[in-house]
Amino acid sequence: SQKIEQNSEALNIQEGKTATLTCNYTNYSPAYLQWYRQDPGRGPVFLLLIRENEKEKRKERLKVTFDTTLKQSLFHITASQPADSATYLCALDSIGNSGGSNYKLTFGKGTLLTVNP
Amino acid sequence: NAGVTQTPKFRVLKTGQSMTLLCAQDMNHEYMYWYRQDPGMGLRLIHYSVGEGTTAKGEVPDGYNVSRLKKQNFLLGLESAAPSQTSVYFCASSYSLLSDQPQHFGDGTRLSIL
Numbered sequence: 001s002q003k004i005e006q007n008s009e010a011l012n013i014q015e016g017k018t019a020t021l022t023c024n025y026t027n028y029s030p031a032y033l034q035w036y037r038q039d040p041g042r043g044p045v046f047l048l049l050i051r052e053n054e055k056e057k058r059k060e061r062l063k064v065t066f067d068t069t070l071k072q073s074l075f076h077i078t079a080s081q082p083a084d085s086a087t088y089l090c091a092l093d094s095i096g097n098s099g100g101s102n103y104k105l106t107f108g109k110g111t112l113l114t115v116n117p
Numbered sequence: 118n119a120g121v122t123q124t125p126k127f128r129v130l131k132t133g134q135s136m137t138l139l140c141a142q143d144m145n146h147e148y149m150y151w152y153r154q155d156p157g158m159g160l161r162l163i164h165y166s167v168g169e170g171t172t173a174k175g176e177v178p179d180g181y182n183v184s185r186l187k188k189q190n191f192l193l194g195l196e197s198a199a200p201s202q203t204s205v206y207f208c209a210s211s212y213s214l215l216s217d218q219p220q221h222f223g224d225g226t227r228l229s230i231l
Contacts, residue, residue, distance in 0.1 A: 032217050043121070043207050043222030044160070051217070089160070104176065105220065109159040 002027045004092060006108040013080055014116055021075040021111045023090035028106075030092040033066055033073050038087045038110065047088075048075075080115045087112045119143050123208050123223035130198045130230050138193040138226050140208030148211045149191040150175075150220065151183060153204040160207065166191055167214055198230045 007022035023033070031052050036044035050057045050066045050073070057064045063076040077084050087110040121142045130136055140149065150165040162175030166185040180202060182194045191210075195202060205227050209220040 034219065041224070043209075043224045044220075045222070046219035049217060049219065104162055107160040109157065 002106065004028075004090065004106055004108040006088075006090060006111045008111055009109070010112045010114070012114045012116060015081060017080055019077040019080045019084070019113055019115070021088050021090075021113065023073040023075070023108055025071050025092055028071070028092055032093050033064075034091045034105070035062075035064060035073075035075050036089040036091065036107075038089060044089055044107075077113075080113075082115045082117050085114050121208055121210055121221050121223035123206075123226050125226060126224070127227045128229070130195075130228065132198060132200060132230060134198050135194070135196050136198065136228075137195075138206055138208075138228075140191045140193070140210075140223060141189055142191075142208075142210040142221070143189065144210060144212075144221065145188070146210035146212055146221070147188070148214050149185065150209045150211075151181070151191065151193045152207045152209065153177065153202075154207060154225070155204050163193065163206075200230045202228065203230045204228060 003026045005024045013019050034049045035047045037047055038044045048059055048064045050064045052068055061078045065074045089107050089110045091105050091107045093105055124139045147168050151163040152160045154160050161177050163181050164175050164178055164183040166172045169188045172183045184192045205225045207222050207225045209222045211218045211220045
């Protein structure tokens with residue numbers, strides 16, 4: 001069965017360090033992978049999208065990599081700040097597996113990142 | 118610039134009661150979605166709509182109905198609420214059905230079924 005795993009439920013790092021979050025998947029052939037941020041009591045907010053033919057994508061202090069051989073995406077936040085503390089979700093499409101009539105964007109359970117001052 | 122607005126924000130129901138959750142978006146998006154989010158389960162798709170008047174089942178559709186009478190609105194109905202439907206419900210919309218487009222989420226409805 002299709003499965004998405006985000007490396008840990010919680011990650012604590014010191015301010016200024018680089019946070020690295022992992023998203024692994026099995027039995028998927030996603031064409032795209034998305035990362036979202038979710039703050040307590042709020043809905044997810046889109047951050048970055050990376051395509052299967054892209055190795056890396058950057059946006060300000062954020063960097064996402066996508067390795068279709070390892071079936072893994074890494075999400076990096078450089079020079080982390082306490083304001084980066086949130087839950088981060090990865091999401092994969094399953095349109096490549098089941099066709100357009102059964103579209104589904106499947107979300108991982110998320111990793112709670114805490115950046116300590 | 119409201120984006121996606123969900124009402125109500127909180128609700129407590131008794132088992133067997135019915136209710137409708139409303140989602141409104143002002144981005145002229147064709148596609149809209151209803152998810153539920155439970156601890157340890159992540160976001161799961163309930164139903165979605167590819168345009169006015171059309172809906173489709175997602176991953177966990179049982180016990181829910183939806184309607185999309187107007188392009189900007191997507192309603193989620195619980196005909197006979199059960200404790201297992203206690204959850205946080207999120208509505209989202211997107212420009213395209215394809216996953217190269219981001220989904221825009223509302224801030225959720227927290228629903229408790231007693």
